[in-house]
Amino acid sequence: MTERKKPAGQPDKRRAIVAGALTLFARDGYTRASQDAIAAAAGVSNRTIYNHFTDKAELFQTVIQESTQRVADTMVDIIDRHLGKVVDLEADLIDFGLAWLGVLTSDLAPHFALIRQINAEMEHIPEAALKLWQENGPGRTRRELAERLRRIAKRGDLAIDDPVRAAGHLMLLISADNLTDRAALHDQDALRAMVTAGVHTFLYGYRRLATR
Template sequence: MAQRVRQGLAEKRTAIVCGARRVFGRDGYTRTSIDAIAKEADVSTRTIYNHFPGGKAEVFRVVVEEGAAQVVQAHLDALDRRLHKVTDLEADLIAFIQAWAEPADRFPDHFAVARQLRAEVGHIPQELVDAWRRSGPQRSIEAAAGRFRELADEGLLDAPDPLRAAHHLFHLTLGEVNDRTCMGALPLPDQERTELITAGVRAFLRGYLPR
């Protein structure tokens, strides 16, 4: 009996988080209400407050943190699969960036929330913005910087500031991709995406290959 109750509670929580993610991604933080989340999740507002006593702010924090954790894991997998052992630096970096960008297609609801967060950043409590950064973008970029530090130690990159180098690589390769797709909201042909990433990697290497 107790196990069934726990399973039921877990299922309700999952329904709330998934429903809230869809609503936040569609309507943004400021326009979303607990009533809208309850309707989307097919639960009562009381059920939401039973799981999340902090109301909308707590639901939003959980939504962005859990979604960001999935993206970070995908980024760690990309680092492990594509940069664990480098044999052709240019080709491996291109494959790495392509793998790094895959979560945008795998987790569209999360990235819809991220787009809304960026658009409304001045109207969202700072602690929620900080929670998103800590749980997602900051962890991902720091993981990439750690691998870049190792590549520099191996003599493959001249990167005295690995964190800055990681930022440069992502801006050069995915900056235009994000601009053309409006942060993943619009489609981009695979060939065009590959061309943009390739051009960015080559520009990066002109600045970071050892002299």
């Protein structure tokens, strides 16, 4: 992508453009979000958008990059906070799962709406943006979680041959009901029950392997 010189002294306008674009892309998807609508949401002119970004594809990639970075940083912090020093494995995994799913209804929620739009129109998304999201978002958080599980397994609490696969299992299990009933995310009792069931299933499989 050709490097463009961005106007000096306009960081607020750039932030407004990226924020407005995130809102529109999350609501309408990449294909349907028009530059006119993005300009209106950001409170700037089309010309101002072109002063900062070559086209919609570059703007979309920037939105993906910055939004993914914020979410991944948050997820990695949750991993470190809850699994960095494990005292009670089951309790710590449940607390981790609750914090992990809590991000979905936090102020980072627009990112996940954007990801749902990406999954719905995958064939229309610029390949560079897809690779950036997959590597720096799901890929990064899964690798970080895998490393924590590897350390837990090393001390003898779990038997894990493939930490990356185990991390994928844990992420899926703690959010299983969310795949069909997103309302569970807003019901604390349902959320805890979902996460607890997922953690029990995860531990049953991996701890069972450890006792064979």
